[in-house]
Amino acid sequence: xxxxxxxxxxxxxxxxxxxxxxxxxxxxxxxxxxxxxxxxxxxxxxxxxxxxxxxxxxxxxxxxxxxxxxxxxxxxxxxxxxxxxxxxxxxxxxxxxxxxxxxxxxxxxxxxxxxxxxxxxxxxxxxxxxxxxxxxxxxxxxxxxxxxxxxxxxxxxxxxxxxxxxxxxxxxxxxxxxxxxxxxxxxxxxxxxxxxxxxxxxxxxxxxxxxxxxxxxxxxxxxxxxxxxxxxxxxxxxxxxxxxxxxxxxxxxxxxxxxxxxxxxxxxxxxxxxxxxxxxxxxxxxxxxxxxxxxxxxxxxxxxxxxxxxxxxxxxxxxxxxxxxxxxxxxxxxxxxxxxxxx
Numbered sequence: 440x441x442x443x444x445x446x447x448x449x450x451x452x453x454x455x456x457x458x459x460x461x462x463x464x465x466x467x468x469x470x471x472x473x474x475x476x477x478x479x480x481x482x483x484x485x486x487x488x489x490x491x492x493x494x495x496x497x498x499x500x501x502x503x504x505x506x507x508x509x510x511x512x513x514x515x516x517x518x519x520x521x522x523x524x525x526x527x528x529x530x531x532x533x534x535x536x537x538x539x540x541x542x543x544x545x546x547x548x549x550x551x552x553x554x555x556x557x558x559x560x561x562x563x564x565x566x567x568x569x570x571x572x573x574x575x576x577x578x579x580x581x582x583x584x585x586x587x588x589x590x591x592x593x594x595x596x597x598x599x600x601x602x603x604x605x606x607x608x609x610x611x612x613x614x615x616x617x618x619x620x621x622x623x624x625x626x627x628x629x630x631x632x633x634x635x636x637x638x639x640x641x642x643x644x645x646x647x648x649x650x651x652x653x654x655x656x657x658x659x660x661x662x663x664x665x666x667x668x669x670x671x672x673x674x675x676x677x678x679x680x681x682x683x684x685x686x687x688x689x690x691x692x693x694x695x696x697x698x699x700x701x702x703x704x705x706x707x708x709x710x711x712x713x714x715x716x717x718x719x720x721x722x723x724x725x726x727x728x729x730x731x732x733x734x735x736x737x738x739x740x741x742x743x744x745x746x747x748x749x750x751x752x753x754x755x756x757x758x759x760x761x762x763x764x765x766x767x768x769x770x771x772x773x774x775x776x777x778x779x780x781x782x
Contacts, residue, residue: 456696463700464505464736471729472498478722480730494726501733507640508737511633512744518632522625525750527616529686532693538608539687542600546679546709549595554712556591560584564712565591567672571714571772572765580776585663589671596675600683616682616752626754633745633758641767648771660774664766667773673761676742680705681752685743699743706739707732 480494529535553565562584563570569588570580601617604610612618642650652660684705688698710731717723742755773779 453695456694460696460700467732468502468505471733474726474729478726480726481717481719481723497730498733501730505733505737507644508741511637511741514636515629515633515741515744515748518629519748522748525622527682527686527689527746527750527752528614529690532690535687535690539684539691542679542684542687543705545600546705550709550711552595553591556587557712560587562587563714566712566714567592567676567709568713569667569671569769571776572668572769580772582777585667585671585776589667592672592675593670596679600679604683616686617678619751626749626751629745629749629754630758634762637759637763638767641763645764646768646771649767652771652774656774656779657770659779660770660777661766663773663777664769665761668765668769669761673756673765676706676709676760677752677756680709681742681746681755685746685752689747695747699740699747702743702746703736703739706742707735710735 475494475498478494480497530538550566557564560583563580565588569585601612601615604615605612649657649661680702685698685702688701688705692698692701713731716727716731718727738759741759745755745758746752
């Protein structure tokens, strides 16, 4: 009876947190609506994938994307409904709290360092998306910038944190969730299902530019999009955010929903200096910050749900990151950047 009562209390608490999270998102979106109305959207002029006539048109497009995110979460829960919840490994609550402070401070420093180094080399700021990726100023990006961007993110967010935690703290790769004995077949089925669904949605609703490329452009541009994004954003996200940070969010909060929200917020913060952000005035900064939240919070939440439901930080990378959207949407950008002419 005591166990059943604890389970019921946990379910009630989870439902409350879900309602709080949804209410919070609606409240933030309402505030952003008035921000867009007052200041417009200076980043719209940066030639995103789709041309927008007004800031409000962009706002409602963001909301449509978020609504699809809620639908996708429902599909993920449905697909994984028969799974036994496999927990990611993490230290105790006290240790997790101390390490979270260190890791979040490191994340802020790494973003600022990326800004400084990017400007020092004459590039865009080094953030979690390559300039022109997904949404932004699709100006020509040189191969050198691509290499610096991908190497920096891979080393700073994937290699160094793992090396530090292993050598300084004594963790193993298994304890850091880098390797595990998960159900490969089960996870592969989830990956394939989400990959197919999301590919159809993105090609049909976001951009079908990939379908207008020649086979040679798709092959070479797709390989470049896959390779650079794999090391520049997909692996860093899987390692730093979902193998290391996310389990510590869970340990500290002891909640089923709050870590998912934190995962969405952390994923948003990792893109703080994306190339389309505009800082020239307080209004432009406020609007850009609002758009940053609408652009990345829900994808971060979806990735968190995939990680939480499967207990595997690598599932989201293959199902909902490196191929969709980055190969599906970014291939034309790499074709242009590498000057792969149609022959």
